[in-house]
Amino acid sequence: MSGLTMPLSIALPLVAATLLAVVRRPARPRRIVLLGTLGLLLAHHVVLLVAVADGAVLATRIGGWPGGVAITFVLDTFSALMLVATSLLALVCVWFAIAAGEDERSMFAPLVLVLVAGVAGVLLTGDLFNLFVFLEVTLMPSYALMSMSSDRARFAVGRVFVSISLLTSTVFLIAVGLVYGIVGTVDLASLAGAAADSPPLAAAGAVLLAALAVKSALVPVHGWLAETYPHASPGVTALFSGLHTKLGIYAIYRLYSLLYGGEARFAWIAVGVCVLTMAVGVLAAFGQRSMRSILSFHMISQNGYIALGAVLAAPAGAAAGIFYLMHHMVAKASLFLSAGAVEHRYGTGRLASFGGLARREPLVALAFIVPALSLAGMPPFSGFLAKYVLVRAAIGQGQYIAAVAAVAVGALTLASMIKIWQSVFIAKPKDDDRHEAPQLTAAPVGLVAPALSLAAVTVILGLTGDWLLALCEQAGRGLADYTAYAEAVVD
Secondary structure: HHHOOHHHHHOOOOOOHHHHHHHOHHHHHHHHHHHHHHHHHHHHHHHHHHHHHOOOEEEEEEOOOOOOOOOOEOOHHHHHHHHHHHHHHHHHHHHHHOOOOOOOOOOHHHHHHHHHHHHHHHEEOOEEEHHHHHHHHHHHHHHHHHHHOOOHHHHHHHHHHHHHHHHHHHHHHHHHHHHHHHHHEHHHHHHOHHHHOOHHHHHHHHHHHHHHHHOOOOOOOOOOHHHHHHHHHHHHHHHHHHHHHHHHHHHHHHHHHHHHHHOOOOOOHHHHHHHHHHHHHHHHOOOOEEEEHHHHHHHHHHHHHHHHHHOOOOOHHHHHHHHHHHHHHHHHHHHHHHHHHHHHOOOOOOOOOOOOOOHHHHHHHHHHHHHHHHHOOOOOHHHHHHHHHHHHHHHHHHOOHHHHHHHHHHHHHHHHHHHHHHHHOOOOOOOOOOOHHHHHHOOOHHHHHHHHHHHHHHHHHHOOHHHHHHHHHHHHHHOOOOOOHHHHHHH
16 A cells, blocks of 8 residues: 555544534534544554554655655554554544533534544654644644633643643753754654764653653653543543553654664663552552542553553563553543543542442443453453563563562552442442432443443453554564664655
8 A cells, every 4th residue: 555645644634623613513513524534534544554564664755845854654553553543542532522412512523633633643753843743733622622611620720731731842842953953854764773872862862752751641740640631521531541641652662762772771760760650650549539530540550551661672572562552542541431421420420429330320330340450450351461461571671670560550450440349339329418410310321332332342352362462563573673664764
């Protein structure tokens, strides 16, 4: 397949967003256009993944300009996997948002589509400057989506979100300028392995990675995520869980392997950050009193697992981390959607307000317990296979402390999930005259179906995940050897 169709991943949602913003239509046509566009994107990305599943690399230059001037899009197995995963999550999360009525404002659909276009740009771009540009494209609609409410609390946390994002973007842009000043290019293909022989470039690369660590909510710069995500609407929180921090982690994988090529001198620092992120996130979750707050700290913890794969030498470490990334995007979104179904139906997500929902809401209970067990690494779900391959890769690289930490944090994750399960679904219902929502009938299937669909994916990946693991191994080999990547860009 030619790489000429890659720009459709950006152009299609932007065109649809423009039409929806300019031509104001009733809710039903807006929803049809939004879901139809996301469905077409998912199909397109599946076709792209099939085209590069064997390790091929596709590249195209926009406008026919020469390299170094044109915007270059590059597709390999890793970026194709991410395109499929992000478009799938966008489709399912928008499905939930429509069922919950979160899309009632006319600008919801255009903002989501601009966000999706920015995500595709981050995953396809072949140079550092446009990586910065597309990260900014994702920021603008994200702030609006987070603040899209009359709730003052959402405006406040929206300011925190945008302030942190702007600060890290500024640092990232400065680092891009440093890279250009040192080597005279920002093309990723030209930077492969360059930091090994250039201490100034290695230092500039470290600044890039530090900025991305903030975007990925790694310790000690993780607090913004726990402060902001629980206050967005449930559908938006689920959408962000699969997009924002995952873009930062994607860029860490791309740049760490590209610039340093598995250099191990300072790997112990990065491993330490990952282990601390795992531990701090899960321990902080025990002190939270609402479902989405607990899940937000869990996401911080799990980001530590995913980032660990980037630090472990490719291809084995990267393959394990990428598989963990795929699993986590699905499982975490499913958890946020099931928590969102509870909040939408009962008006609160506080643990103290519930009890006995497993009897009243069996579908919600199922949608929660499956990804919860998966996230904790229990068989036969995808989380068990993800943790197994990551721990095996850590042991293979002699990172025994990281391997032990991964297992221990998994046990703590299970304990904190049991806390939610016991409080919300099993405990005796609370008798509180002020809270009449528990007298409602069960949530409609349409509200729970998005979470159930992703929960089913975690089961399928757990039972038949070898095909995905093979793709992740191919992606890991591509990160370990940038020869094909560079040749595709040059040709």
